[in-house]
Amino acid sequence: DAGVTQSPTHLIKTRGQHVTLRCSPISGHKSVSWYQQVLGQGPQFIFQYYEKEERGRGNFPDRFSARQFPNYSSELNVNALLLGDSALYLCASSNSRGSYEQYFGPGTRLTVT
Amino acid sequence: QKEVEQNSGPLSVPEGAIASLNCTYSDRVSQSFFWYRQYSGKSPELIMSIYSNGDKEDGRFTAQLNKASQYVSLLIRDSQPSDSATYLCAVGTNFGNEKLTFGTGTRLTIIP
Numbered sequence A: 001d002a003g004v005t006q007s008p009t010h011l012i013k014t015r016g017q018h019v020t021l022r023c024s025p026i027s028g029h030k031s032v033s034w035y036q037q038v039l040g041q042g043p044q045f046i047f048q049y050y051e052k053e054e055r056g057r058g059n060f061p062d063r064f065s066a067r068q069f070p071n072y073s074s075e076l077n078v079n080a081l082l083l084g085d086s087a088l089y090l091c092a093s094s095n096s097r098g099s100y101e102q103y104f105g106p107g108t109r110l111t112v113t
Numbered sequence B: 001q002k003e004v005e006q007n008s009g010p011l012s013v014p015e016g017a018i019a020s021l022n023c024t025y026s027d028r029v030s031q032s033f034f035w036y037r038q039y040s041g042k043s044p045e046l047i048m049s050i051y052s053n054g055d056k057e058d059g060r061f062t063a064q065l066n067k068a069s070q071y072v073s074l075l076i077r078d079s080q081p082s083d084s085a086t087y088l089c090a091v092g093t094n095f096g097n098e099k100l101t102f103g104t105g106t107r108l109t110i111i112p
Helices: none
Strands: A005-007 A010-013 A019-024 A031-037 A044-050 A053-057 A064-068 A074-078 A087-094 A108-112 B004-006 B011-014 B019-025 B032-038 B045-050 B054-058 B061-066 B071-076 B085-092 B100-102 B106-111
Touching (some): A005 A087, A010 A019, A019 A108, A031 A074, A044 A064, A044 A074, A044 B100, A074 A087, B004 B085, B011 B019, B019 B085, B019 B106, B032 B061, B032 B071, B045 B061, B045 B071
Parallel strands (some): A010 A108, B011 B106
Antiparallel strands (some): A005 A019, A019 A074, A031 A044, A031 A087, A044 A053, A064 A074, B004 B019, B032 B045, B032 B085, B054 B061, B061 B071, B085 B106
């Protein structure tokens, strides 16, 4: 079975621009979570969606938003990019059926210049 | 106090020896505990999950959980050079969402 997929792999944006990152979960998984990982740190939780509803939000500004589609894929949007938004953005999926194991995709490396 | 604490390392272990990685957490209501392995430039890979006090073994890996002491560890037996990576400890509360709180990771180097 295919794992979690994310696109694009790499992205370079300029301060003030907007970016959309995409994620497709493992087949059969209905929950998607987004994390931000800066160099030398562990991933930081941004959002979790289950059955198209937001189930959790981390301590990120309103410039960050997300949504989940009927096929359980998800988008993460970041507006008014700052240099500090440069990071690896990770999507994780889980089946939410008594197991809380989350499986990460390869990530999107975002560089803001 | 950080929510999830790990020694950042680097931790150097001879090939064939046992590598011991430790993690403490602050939230007593935490219910689920995970170890992820992350190679440089790659995304985290789930290697162990544990939910109950005690030991859980999977191949060369053993996870240990002590909720009273708020402590979780990972043992890697017969360490191989391919085990050289950063190991991330993650903790979840499972209260309506599946937010994971990660430590900063321990960098492990296996010396041939």
